[in-house]
Amino acid sequence: MHNDGKVVPIKKAHATPSPLARLPVVLLQVRDKAVQQLQQGLQDLFDNADDTLFEMADKSRNTLDHHIFFEAMRDLRLKRKNFERVFLEQLFEAFASLGQAGRGELQLVPVVSYDAPPGSSRDDLEKAVALEAMLGRVRHRDGLALGQLTARLSALLGNRLDERENPLGPALLCEFFLRAGRSLGVEIRVKLIMLKLFEKYVLSDADQLYGEANQLLVATGVLPDLEAVPSRRLEARATRKHPREEPLPATDQPVDENGQEAFAALQELLTAVRGSVAPTLEASAEPLPISTRDLLRLLSHLQQYVPEPEAEDDFDLRNQLEQLLTRVSVKSGKSRVVEDADEDVINLIALLFEFILNDRAVPDAFKALIGRLQIPMLKVALLDKSFLSRAGHPARRLLNEIAVAAMGSSPHDDYQRDPLYLRIEQVVQRLLNEFIEDPAIFPELLAEFSAFTADERRRSELLEQHTREAEAGRVRTEAARQRVADVLNRRLLGKVLPRPVVQFLQQAWSQVLLLASLKHGEQSVQWQAALRTMDELIWSVSLQPDTEAGRHLLEQLPGLLKALRDGLSSAAFDPFSTREFFLRLQALHVQAPEGIEELIEVHEPFVLSAASPDPVIDLPSNDPDLLKAQELKVGSWVVFQADATSTLRCKLTAIMAPANTYIFTSRTGLKVLEKSAGQLALAFKRGTLHSLDDGPLFERALAAVVNKLRQLNRGK
Structure with missing residues (x-):
């Protein structure tokens, strides 16, 4: 300790x-x-x-x-x-x-x-x-x-x-x-x-x-x-810890005059599934329609028994309603049935939630939460038919906002500490506890939740910007590494030079060149000076002592050594770690080249890279999955299936040139994945990558239900 x-x-x-x-x-x-x-x-x-x-x-x-x-x-x-x-x-x-x-x-x-x-x-x-x-x-x-x-x-x-x-x-x-x-x-x-x-x-x-x-x-x-x-x-x-929250003032809800007309059009399609909500009684029992007001009371009763998200049993709303109607019918001696219009609403909402609970865009852990909204949404639809036709309806917008916010959440074990999950759970619980028949609670909850998600979105956008800037810097650095490697290879490949000099240029001077390129650019005085010093070093160890240049080498050495030391100092090299090189360099300068024992021929290209490149995936330019990968837009959400039990939801945040690397971030804006277009195409082929539809959930569900009902009616 x-x-x-x-x-x-x-x-x-x-x-x-x-x-x-x-x-x-x-x-x-x-x-x-x-x-x-x-x-x-x-x-x-x-x-x-x-x-x-x-x-x-x-x-x-x-x-x-x-x-x-x-x-x-x-x-x-x-x-x-x-x-x-x-x-x-x-x-x-x-x-x-x-x-x-x-x-x-x-x-x-x-x-x-x-x-x-x-x-x-x-x-x-x-x-x-x-x-x-x-x-x-x-x-x-x-x-x-x-x-x-x-x-x-x-x-x-x-x-x-x-x-x-x-x-x-x-x-x-x-x-x-x-x-x-x-x-x-x-x-x-x-x-x-x-x-x-x-x-x-x-x-x-x-x-x-x-x-x-x-x-x-x-x-x-x-x-x-x-x-x-x-x-x-x-x-x-x-x-x-628990500040008093002042409720927001209820907003006036404009009446959608086309609500009834739109619902009437839906009713024609819903006749195909009518008859699915009825009490279980003998056929001789006298039918007696139950009023919408009494139906709302039954739903408010059921609302108190909606199971928790962790419950394993599915909550079948229509089945639960049938049981309640049967109990009411037995007591009254008459078959209490739901009116056609109300049953159509019940069936429509049930079909909408059936789509929602099977939609890939909604994470599994959030499906149970959203599924608990079925009765509140049904009650809204019974009270106000414009809910089914008006995209701006507060209850409809609230459902869409919840779905959009939840879409980027990857599975993890500790949802009880996820602020988003807890906030959605709070919204759902308030509706179950407080919503009886007054719809004013929906604009209030929508305003609160929208403020929360706006703050979350602003935070993630800032982090995404930070990720993009970091990736752009990484790309610039990798490009500079490649240029430095090219410069060294042009000067070294095919030459016979002392091993210590080759090692020094590849391991130490490459960093001096890299820093000069990143800080000052390749048109700068610093870059040109570093190149000149490198050329002079190579020249100095290649001279014959009996030549005119060789005889005057000792006069030029102080300037060369000073340039080498200044360059190493600019790259923050420890002078003690390079002391041995300078001692060996001094010995090299007083020996004839043929007397140098450690001469080597440079024939392997030098690579200055922080990471090994990904293997190139060669696919035809018209490959459908490659085209699908290339069609991904910045802002698109996808889900990766790493294995049978692990999935990752992330957003395409940047496509980095020149290699067209796709950078994905989590819901919070942190980088979680980096793939090439070829790697994405292979994942599409294997079925381990899926695009997520981030369109409004309610609208997508309604379109799917209408299409399903049309098919049912055609089959009759």
Whole structure:
């Protein structure tokens, strides 16, 4: 375990049982209760870290800061689970160490000191100042409750503890946080932001942490006479976490005069499926139509029993309605049937949702959520037929907005922490709980959800722009690498030169050329100077000493050596790593070429590339799948089937010339895939790649249902 600052001795047990076995049961309860709160605090921290870093990137005034904050966001997302795991492991270890107090040999346990030692870097000083200020604020605000908790732990263990040894004290909590964050490759500004968030979302709730721990200890008789510390901030914290939401004013819904006419046209097609909703009774029972108002009441009753998304049983609306009608009919002694117009609406909505729940564009995990909207949408259609004909109807737009937002979500195990999934779940639950017959709730929910998705879209667009810029930079770098390799090959291939010089040019001077090309361009003075120095080096080791040029070589060497050193310095080469080359070069310059032992003929082309190129996939230019790949437009959504259980949904964000590389990003705007047109064509052929239709879901479903009904009517 890493030790920061001072250490103090506490005694370690000789016995072999686990330290946890020696802890009093109440102490384990204190630990487990604290773990619940700290886990929630860390989740809130990471959820808000993304927003905070995004805002910092958005406000940054230069490309470097923009890149730093976006890379930090990516690093946090990738390492979040490991971060939380390490933090909790440190907490568990600290509690286990308490179980060894007062027994046997000494064990060194770190006690954090945030005083920066002399000679510390500026970053360390900044971090030390920030930490000391954080600890001071916690002690000032919650010092009394913390002191009581430390005293009770000391009494329980029979060993006097220092506040800095208290596993729930701010000093050790900060230490756990810093240790967990060591794997993050972020600079000091990001670390300071993370510390501020740790204070805001974890340490700010320390009074609750200490209050609950003290209550558990008092309940078991540990120093019950200490005066209880009131929790001064519970109400303020509740207000912060659950702010009161003011409902949006209901908007007037314009009446679509063509609603009834459009519905009448649909009714002609729906006669083919009429008769599917009826009570199960003897044919002699007298039929009695049920009013639309009573039907709405039955649906509101069913609405309360819509199964949760995790339920395995399918919810068949028409079957459920039949059962209800049968029960009502048995009680009344008459066959209560649904009127034709209402049954047509029921069948139409059932067919629409049948299409939706089989649509590839809707991720499976979201289908269960959207499927729960079937009764609310049916009730809207019964109340307002313009729902079926007016594209701008708020309920219809809400369904389309939900489907568009969900389309880019790839399968993962932890939907309960996906903000989009949770927001859609909230919308669905509010409709099931609150929508009876007043449709004003739909424009309200639409406005709230549209604001949420607009913010998500803006965030992803910024990340997509960052991805495009990074890919453009990568393409420029790869092109520069190729040009540098071409320059070297023109000068080296076929020549016989000393091995150290060839290695130096290929391994070191190639980087000088690459940097000059990327920073200054190939028309610059720096690029021409680097070429000239390379040519002079090759010339210098190829001279015969008995020639006129060879006799004057020593006069020209200082300038050549200085140019070589200046070039290496511009590319940030360590002078010690190149010292051996210069010593060998000096020896080469005083030997005749035929006396040099390590002469080699360069016959292998030099390649300066960061990655091996993808194999070329040779397909005819008129191959249908290749044409299909080439027809993909930026903004198109696709789904890749990696294997039988793994799929990836992503959006084509850029097509990078000159190789026409297709760059795909996730819903959040991060790059997830890179393919050539040939690779896409092969995936289409194998059936592992499918384009997703991002058109409005309701409109696509309605068109499919109308087409299906027409086929049914033709078959009669």
